Amino acid sequence: MTRPASRHPTELELEILKILWREGPMPVRGVRQALAPSRKLAYTSVMTVMGIMAQKGYLRRSKHGTHFVYQPAITKQSTVRGIVRDVVDRVFDGSAAAAALHLVETADLDERELRAIRRILEQKGEDKP
Amino acid sequence: MTRPASRHPTELELEILKILWREGPMPVRGVRQALAPSRKLAYTSVMTVMGIMAQKGYLRRSKHGTHFVYQPAITKQSTVRGIVRDVVDRVFDGSAAAAALHLVETADLDERELRAIRRILEQKGEDKP
DNA sequence: TCGTTCCTACTAATTTGTTAGTAGGATACA
DNA sequence: TGTATCCTACTAACAAATTAGTAGGAACGA
Structure with a gap:
């Protein structure tokens, strides 16, 4: 109420x-x-x-x-995760992929940042072949 | 006040x-x-x-x-962009790259989603060689 | 035409979030 | 020892956000 x-x-x-x-x-x-x-x-x-x-x-x-x-009394990790999940739920209907896409599409990333993200993506790809 | x-x-x-x-x-x-x-x-x-x-x-x-x-009276695009920018500023100190990294690290993305993000990254890379 | 239904405008209650003031105890220094 | 300083606890004010009730007009059907 x-x-x-x-x-x-x-x-x-x-x-x-x-x-x-x-x-x-x-x-x-x-x-x-x-x-x-x-x-x-x-x-x-x-x-x-x-x-x-x-x-x-x-x-x-x-x-x-x-x-x-x-x-x-709470960690940075869990706090950030909670806030981000909330936005992903509310704005991107729960799709983290849509949110990530939005970020890389919209943001002005330099070469170094692009490489860092690619590297993580490679790792992710290897985890589940 | x-x-x-x-x-x-x-x-x-x-x-x-x-x-x-x-x-x-x-x-x-x-x-x-x-x-x-x-x-x-x-x-x-x-x-x-x-x-x-x-x-x-x-x-x-x-x-x-x-x-x-x-x-x-406002577009989905501008609204989503505003909300995301606000979180990036508040939580990731303005670094969209840090936010994107967090998402791909934390989220449980499948192969199709990973490919979609890689594709966008490629395009981004080409824009500014 | 008269009652029922539906819609709007106005009002209201209640919690959260943000900012700050006052009272009073403890401490430190002259 | 007295007085100025610093800290806490309590209180307060007020806009924003959320939810809803009441009054009254328009419209539609019997």
């Missing part, structure tokens, strides 16, 4: 997760600083969001002296 | 757009029927959403006798 919670981290939540994946466990202050170049938020705003993320199970936190240190 | 509107059609809005892209202009009743197998909504709920979509510029509507007929 009402609005369901997002199945994946929201935009700001993903920003915060990326910071913690990249730079390791950190207190709110550190996350706020890392966020600052692209997004100037009040300290309490960042704290609120990170508190919600801990509730949702995205983060774990432990007391260090006077303040909390936060760390990711 | 507050939550900004989504830059792309929301989940339900995308469902509705996909129906109209696939089946052509339609009144609310038709959209509701097409939606029904996966999502049972009150007539007024569908109407509310489609009214909002018209306000947002996603749909156009014209009076046919007593009721309105709705049609997409």
Whole structure:
């Protein structure tokens, strides 16, 4: 009857997760600083969001002296996979092939990138002859 | 200071757009029927959403006798491109190549799909030797 | 013509997501 | 020891998103 919670981290939540994946466990202050170049938020705003993320199970936190240190409770791999699968389902009716095609057709890829993708395709082809 | 509107059609809005892209202009009743197998909504709920979509510029509507007929005002191409670009930016830091790699690595593609992607890659390679 | 049906417009309830303020405890330094 | 600083917890505000109800008009059939 009402609005369901997002199945994946929201935009700001993903920003915060990326910071913690990249730079390791950190207190709110550190996350706020890392966020600052692209997004100037009040300290309490960042704290609120990170508190919600801990509730949702995205983060774990432990007391260090006077303040909390936060760390990711979910992996980058599983998170990215979840988000991508969701888009593939919603936009490409579940066809990962259609999504991949769209990307290589639309994107402006250079030679090095094209080779990397071909290499993976070869491996995939060998897996199941 | 507050939550900004989504830059792309929301989940339900995308469902509705996909129906109209696939089946052509339609009144609310038709959209509701097409939606029904996966999502049972009150007539007024569908109407509310489609009214909002018209306000947002996603749909156009014209009076046919007593009721309105709705049609997409944005193309499938541009919509899909926008959604995909957004995910590529947010999740893969703007690298379409990383996104494509992720897809072919993660997805379970069959021989036919692999060939289709290789073919596109060949064409891409030829474009810029 | 009168009731039933169907459609629209308007209103509303409720949760999520985003941003921030206030109160109060702990800490550190002069 | 007192005062300024820093951190947390709690509260709040508000738009967006989702779902639906009510009122009222048009139309159609008996």
